[in-house]
Amino acid sequence: MTIAIRDLDVTLGDRKVLDGVTLTVPAGSWTAIIGPNGAGKSTLLRAILGLRPGRGEVTVAGTDPRTLKPRQRARMIAYAPQNPGLPAGMQVFDYTLLGRSPYIPHLGREGARDRAVAAEVLERLDLTGLAARPLDQLSGGERQRVVLARALAQQTSVLLLDEPTTALDIGHQQQVMELIDQLRLADRLTVVTTIHDLTLAGQYADDLLLLSAGRVAAAGPPARVLTRAAVAEHFDARVRVAPGVDGRPILSLERP
Numbered sequence: 001m002t003i004a005i006r007d008l009d010v011t012l013g014d015r016k017v018l019d020g021v022t023l024t025v026p027a028g029s030w031t032a033i034i035g036p037n038g039a040g041k042s043t044l045l046r047a048i049l050g051l052r053p054g055r056g057e058v059t060v061a062g063t064d065p066r067t068l069k070p071r072q073r074a075r076m077i078a079y080a081p082q083n084p085g086l087p088a089g090m091q092v093f094d095y096t097l098l099g100r101s102p103y104i105p106h107l108g109r110e111g112a113r114d115r116a117v118a119a120e121v122l123e124r125l126d127l128t129g130l131a132a133r134p135l136d137q138l139s140g141g142e143r144q145r146v147v148l149a150r151a152l153a154q155q156t157s158v159l160l161l162d163e164p165t166t167a168l169d170i171g172h173q174q175q176v177m178e179l180i181d182q183l184r185l186a187d188r189l190t191v192v193t194t195i196h197d198l199t200l201a202g203q204y205a206d207d208l209l210l211l212s213a214g215r216v217a218a219a220g221p222p223a224r225v226l227t228r229a230a231v232a233e234h235f236d237a238r239v240r241v242a243p244g245v246d247g248r249p250i251l252s253l254e255r256p
């Protein structure tokens with residue numbers, strides 16, 4: 001499913017948080033939204049979900065998500081927020097099963113297939129051993145993977161992930177990014193993630209969108225967007241940028 005945004009303005013309170021944002025994410029591709037704190041990255045993800053009113057065009061597979069009922073939307077788009085409120089006391093397995101809600105009839109119960117999907121997702125995220133653990137007894141990184149598990153259990157064609165790797169150790173970062181990439185290739189998922197680790201973003205995404213103060217500062221393949229000058233200008237950081245083995249940029253901080 002292709003995501004298309006044209007000239008999107010979003011105002012929150014009295015601030016214009018997104019200003020004339022245009023973005024196309026072709027079906028089956030991965031775009032990472034990067035930018036400094038407060039640039040509008042999470043707001044843009046929520047706009048793709050149809051949860052941020054704004055002026056301009058937003059479509060997912062030709063449909064404006066703002067016109068969808070929550071259940072319809074949840075069958076099309078899965079969203080893993082940055083810091084979701086987790087129901088304390090609920091077990092990991094039951095929380096993951098919530099991802100199946102859009103497929104369970106009203107007043108109905110989940111079926112064997114729903115339980116199988118939840119179990120499989122937990123297995124792929126290395127969480128099977130935690131299935132019976134209450135959510136309030138998880139580490140930050142475990143919690144983050146459980147939120148992703150719930151989103152993956154929705155089995156949608158579009159996956160929106162807000163900072164999916166921030167709390168993860170390097171091994172789990174790699175595992176999560178590889179898993180997202182495998183799912184994308186196997187099921188032709190369209191993926192949009194916000195991400196602060198610029199090298200990680202550049203290693204996995206087809207395209208990067210650099211937001212700065214609500215505007216698109218640069219967009220395109222990682223090597224074109226992640227330049228020393230752009231990082232200096234928009235993040236106020238000094239970095240060295242070198243091409244990795246596959247030509248994708250590797251950034252390292254330089255001490256001033």
Ligand SMILES: Nc1ncnc2c1ncn2[C@@H]1O[C@H](COP(=O)(O)OP(=O)(O)OP(=O)(O)O)[C@@H](O)[C@H]1O
Pocket residue numbers: 012013014015017035036037038039040041042043044
């Ligand atoms: N409900 C709101 N009302 C008013 N301003 C808001 C609201 N939500 C977010 N903002 C402001 O909008 C701007 C963009 O916020 P957003 O969360 O989209 O940034 P971000 O790029 O995801 O930041 P970060 O990297 O820190 O997560 C920020 O300045 C924030 O303070």
